Amino acid sequence: MSYANAFSTNYFEARNRFRSLARDRGCRLFEYPIDHLGPDGEKLTLDVAILGEANPMKVVLVSSGIHGVEGFFGSAVQVALLEERLKTWSYPPGASLVLLHALNPYGFAWRRRTNEENIDLNRNFLLPGEEYKGSPDKYGDWDAFFNPTSPPSGIEPFLIKAIFSILRHGGMSSLKNTLPVGQYDYPKGLFFGGSGPSKTYQILDAHLSEWVGNATDVVHIDLHTGLGRKATYKLLIQESADSKRTQWLKEKFGADVVETLDPKGTAYSIRGGLGKWCQAKFPQCNYNFLTAEFGTYSVLRGIEALRAENRAHFWGQPKDPSCVWARQQLMEFSAPRDLAWRSSVVSQGLDLVQRAIDVCF
Secondary structure, eight states, rough: OGGGOOOOOOOSHHHHHHHHHHHHHTOOOEEEEEEEETSSSEEEEEEEEEEEEEOEEEEEEEOOOTGGGHOOOOHHHHIIIIITTSOOOOOOOEEEEEEEOOOOOHHHHHTTOTTTTOOOGOOOOOOOOOOOOOOOHHHHHHHHHHSSSOOOOOTSSSHHHHHHHHHHHHHHHHHHHTTTTTTTSTTTSSBBBSSSSOOHHHHHHHHHHHHHTTSSSSEEEEEEEEEETTTEEEEESOTTTHHHHHHHHHHOOTTTTOOOOOOSSSSSSSOHHHHHHHHHHHHHSSSEEEEEEEEOHHHHHHHHHHHHHHHHHHSSSSTHHHHHHHHHHHHHSSSOOOOHHHHHHHHHHHHHHHHHHHHHH
């Protein structure tokens, strides 16, 4: 197949392709509704396909769409994997491949980054004892720029406003350590982590142990788009640069793509990330979590798209041209229409999953 063709036109096409191919490959299939509906009243579900043993010792887990609209890419990798790479694949003894499709089905279906409660799900997975309260120190200072309480405008001088805000509030370092970290005080704001566990959190909390079982080793690839150089990827890990896990991951996946927290790099520290939560849930397991970020456009273009779409959602009229434009901007940032980009990133995603399988099994 042409890898660009692995992209679906909407969530429901993606879901149907994923489930149909999973059945063809003999996967065990599960679906978990989120109690919200799609644009035409359709049921929304988080879907899981498992190929391998019921009680594995080693698991490769590939998840997509925790940031809704980014699911177009993640689903494409999973569809291509099922259609091509797994067509003749036989899993080895003690192994299991788990595919989590559309962790945020609402955001995927409605083309938002967030879920039905405006929650950034990758900021919602707080550890036991952590409270859904608080924000980065300077988030309030940036709030008027991040979250204007007015509809978007395609003629707004965004770049001028962005540069002014960056200079006023402490530079790019302040921006990086404020906006994406996760906040719990501005429910209509960007990167809102929620007021409690989301439906996706509840589903994973109830069932992840069923899929992973008593495995001793897990390699979990969580597929994202938006950060980094266009049509390339980085594997972001919340580990220290000199840890044994970091050294092992760099050895197995490449020192040029595995990236730890670095003020000058792609990665940044976050609250409520899925990775740390998964690792904490399986303390007895060697749980390796990699956030696979495939680059699209610049950081400022991403902020512009997120900011405009959020304004359209809360303060605009759905059919207003500026709101249509805002939704299109987020879609383009998250899943560029360029067929060369689409083909390249799906190909790289497949190779990454194959590498995880080779490393783990």
